[in-house]
Amino acid sequence: GNSVTQMEGPVTLSEEAFLTINCTYTATGYPSLFWYVQYPGEGLQLLLKATKADDKGSNKGFEATYRKETTSFHLEKGSVQVSDSAVYFCALSDKNGSGAGSYQLTFGKGTKLSVIP
Amino acid sequence: GAVVSQHPSRVICKSGTSVKIECRSLDFQATTMFWYRQFPKQSLMLMATSNEGSKATYEQGVEKDKFLINHASLTLSTLTVTSAHPEDSSFYICSASTGIGYGYTFGSGTRLTVV
Numbered sequence: 001g002n003s004v005t006q007m008e009g010p011v012t013l014s015e016e017a018f019l020t021i022n023c024t025y026t027a028t029g030y031p032s033l034f035w036y037v038q039y040p041g042e043g044l045q046l047l048l049k050a051t052k053a054d055d056k057g058s059n060k061g062f063e064a065t066y067r068k069e070t071t072s073f074h075l076e077k078g079s080v081q082v083s084d085s086a087v088y089f090c091a092l093s094d095k096n097g098s099g100a101g102s103y104q105l106t107f108g109k110g111t112k113l114s115v116i117p
Numbered sequence: 118g119a120v121v122s123q124h125p126s127r128v129i130c131k132s133g134t135s136v137k138i139e140c141r142s143l144d145f146q147a148t149t150m151f152w153y154r155q156f157p158k159q160s161l162m163l164m165a166t167s168n169e170g171s172k173a174t175y176e177q178g179v180e181k182d183k184f185l186i187n188h189a190s191l192t193l194s195t196l197t198v199t200s201a202h203p204e205d206s207s208f209y210i211c212s213a214s215t216g217i218g219y220g221y222t223f224g225s226g227t228r229l230t231v232v
Contacts, residue, residue, distance in 0.1 A: 036223075043123065043210050043225040044161075089160065093221075104151070105212070105221060109160040 002027045006090045006108035013080055013115050021075040021111045023064075023090035031092040033057075033066050033073040034105070038087045047075075047088070080115045087112045119145050121213045123224025130201055130231055138196045138227045140211035145222075146191035147213035152184075155208040155226075167194055201231040 006023040013019060025031065032051045036044040048057030053068035062077045073090060090108040120143040130136050140150060149168050153161040165181075167173040167188035175181045183205075185197040194213075198205055211224040 034221075041226075041228075044212075044223040046221070046223075104163060104166065107160045110158075112158075 002031070002092060002094050002106045004090050004092055004106055004108035006088075006111055008109070008111065009087075010112040010114060013113070015082055015115055015117050016079045017115075019075070019077040019080045019084075019113070021088055021090075021113070023073045023075065023108060025071050025073065025090075025092050027071075027092055027094050029094045031094040033064070034091040034093065035062070035064055035073070035075050036089040036091060036107075038089065038110070040086070044089065080113070082115045082117055085113055085115045119213075119222040121147075121211065121222045121224045123211050123227055125227060126225060127228045128230070130229070132202055132231055133200055135197055135199045136201055136229060138198075138209055138211075138229075140194045140196070140213065140224050142192045142213045142222070145213075147194070148191065149214045150188055150194040151212040151214070151221075152186060152194075152196050153210045153212065155210060161210060164196075198229065201229070203231045205229065206231045 003026045034049045035047040037047045038044050048059040050057040050066035053066055056065045064073050064075045087110045089110045091105045093105050122141045124139050151166050152164045154164050155161050163176050164179045165173045165175045165186050167186050169188050169191050173186035188194040208226050208228050210226045212221050214221050
């Protein structure tokens with residue numbers, strides 16, 4: 001079955017530090033990969049995505065590259081801000097069964113990031 | 118962009134009562150909606166997948182008689198927690214998809230507390 005493994009947190013960084021959150025996956029097919037962000041007390045927001053190998057997703061200074069050879073999708077940001085403090089989830093979408101509703105998301109356990117001034 | 122509205126955002130109910138949570142796609146038709154449960158400091162656990170006009174498909178271990186899901190229209194899905202107990206207290210999140218595969222939009226979540 002499909003699975004996503006991401007580094008355990010919490011991660012605490014000073015403002016303007018470099019961020020890496022590792023994510024690796026196991027999938028039977030050719031999944032799409034996502035990073036979602038969850039701010040305190042809120043639902044999930046899509047941060048970025050990549051749908052095929054070597055694609056790079058980017059948004060708000062965050063980047064992640066779909067590496068098929070290492071089955072990884074690590075999240076990076078060159079200079080974090082206090083406002084980036086949140087929980088980050090790596091996820092994959094792969095077809096499971098038939099029909100339009102077969103694309104289910106599999107999430108990692110989430111990594112809590114705290115950025116201090 | 119696509120917006121999913123989830124209500125209520127917080128609810129406190131007495132043990133033994135039922136609670137209904139609504140998930141609406143505001144500006145698109147959601148052929149498929151997903152309901153997740155999130156435990157403190159843990160990831161999202163998929164509870165069920167519902168397609169408009171058909172019965173929901175529940176994940177293993179999820180009691181379908183306890184968590185009733187109705188997806189009567191292309192813009193509305195509801196989750197009813199029946200005879201709620203304190204162990205049902207959790208954060209519930211819905212997600213809507215157009216069915217194409219890559220478009221998922223999440224609601225803002227509902228914090229349920231059963232006392």
